[in-house]
Amino acid sequence: MYSVKEVFYSLQGEGAQSGRPAIFCRFSGCNLWSGREQDRASSVCRFCDTDFIGTDGQNGGKFASPEALVAHLLSLWPSNSGVSPYVICTGGEPALQLDQALVDALHAQGVEIAIETNGTRPLPKGLDWICVSPKADSDVIIQQGDELKLVYPQVEIQPEQCQHWSFKHFYLQPMDSPERQAHLQACLDYCLTHPQWKLSLQTHKILGID
Ligand SMILES: C[S@@+](CC[C@H](N)C(=O)[O-])C[C@H]1O[C@@H](n2cnc3c(N)ncnc32)[C@H](O)[C@@H]1O
Numbered sequence: 001m002y003s004v005k006e007v008f009y010s011l012q013g014e015g016a017q018s019g020r021p022a023i024f025c026r027f028s029g030c031n032l033w034s035g036r037e038q039d040r041a042s043s044v045c046r047f048c049d050t051d052f053i054g055t056d057g058q059n060g061g062k063f064a065s066p067e068a069l070v071a072h073l074l075s076l077w078p079s080n081s082g083v084s085p086y087v088i089c090t091g092g093e094p095a096l097q098l099d100q101a102l103v104d105a106l107h108a109q110g111v112e113i114a115i116e117t118n119g120t121r122p123l124p125k126g127l128d129w130i131c132v133s134p135k136a137d138s139d140v141i142i143q144q145g146d147e148l149k150l151v152y153p154q155v156e157i158q159p160e161q162c163q164h165w166s167f168k169h170f171y172l173q174p175m176d177s178p179e180r181q182a183h184l185q186a187c188l189d190y191c192l193t194h195p196q197w198k199l200s201l202q203t204h205k206i207l208g209i210d
Pocket residue numbers: 030047048049050090091092093094116117118119132133149151173174175176177
């Protein structure tokens with residue numbers, strides 16, 4: 001059974017694939033925060049911008065089989081576009097639910113699969129795009145992939161700690177909070193002095209979409 005908070009069709013707002021049309025599958029639940037406000041301050045991940053509790057979001061639900069979830073996801077892709085569907089698995093923490101059976105069922109329908117993960121859980125084989133976003137005070141076991149996207153600044157984790165990991169792209173993404181302007185400035189300063197790093201803006205928030 002897969003528990004999905006919401007499914008929506010939008011543009012990838014972040015990182016190297018920004019601007020690309022994608023179906024988002026937001027799985028319910030996370031291992032670094034319960035999702036309840038009263039638990040935020042005592043959690044490993046304390047800055048999350050997302051509601052991932054339950055299955056009550058747009059197009060959310062429980063899916064008994066990989067095939068049922070794949071059919072639901074693909075119903076949002078424009079028909080006869082001639083372009084392979086692009087599905088971004090996010091959450092919550094998608095690695096808690098995305099298993100080999102679902103990856104294989106998506107690939108059987110010609111889907112290109114991306115994941116947004118905190119990197120603390122093993123991943124199924126064959127994912128087409130892996131974005132790892134490390135969190136301070138967590139054990140990041142996935143240290144290779146396509147893009148590393150560090151929310152910045154985080155006091156207990158510095159870019160220097162992950163700059164030697166095996167990724168094609170290294171991004172800093174300003175932490176969204178009431179201090180986001182200062183966080184953006186800190187990202188700009190860091191990228192300009194450490195040009196291995198690029199700036200990732202959450203463009204969907206700027207655009208006011210999803
Ligand atoms: C909601 S998370 C879900 C996927 C996964 N649990 C993870 O953390 O990568 C999706 C992306 O949003 C980022 N994110 C979460 N809260 C944020 C915030 N307040 N400001 C900027 N990015 C944030 C995460 O680091 C991650 O890259």
